[in-house]
Amino acid sequence: MSMRITVRVPDDLGDIVKATTDNVSAYVTEALREKIARDRRRKARQNILDGIRDYEGPGVQEGAEEQLHGERRDSYRTRS
Known part of the structure; x- marks a missing residue:
């Protein structure tokens, strides 16, 4: 399923896109x-950094690595 969205872009940008692709x-x-x-990814990194700044225990905050891996998986899914 797809949705029609109308956007306005500067003429120079529109010209470049039209010259770059047929679709x-x-x-x-x-x-x-x-x-x-x-x-x-930027938001996930910021959330992790914010969590690390607030963390007062030893090592990396629990769950930080899993959060990064989850964002990477989600990122790959959006490319498909």
């Missing part, structure tokens, strides 16, 4: 997936 929808979809994955 603007697929191109923009891939770009959005990559951006969303990047944002999720």
Whole structure:
């Protein structure tokens, strides 16, 4: 299933996209997936860093490694 979304982009950016690909929808979809994955990874890293700053015990905060692995798995899923 797909959704139609209308967006406005600067003319120069639109010209570059149209010159780069024959399938603007697929191109923009891939770009959005990559951006969303990047944002999720950035947020996960920040959450982990915030947790580490608040943690007063020895070693890495419990669950930090699992959270990173979960974000990586989710990131790979958004690329498909």
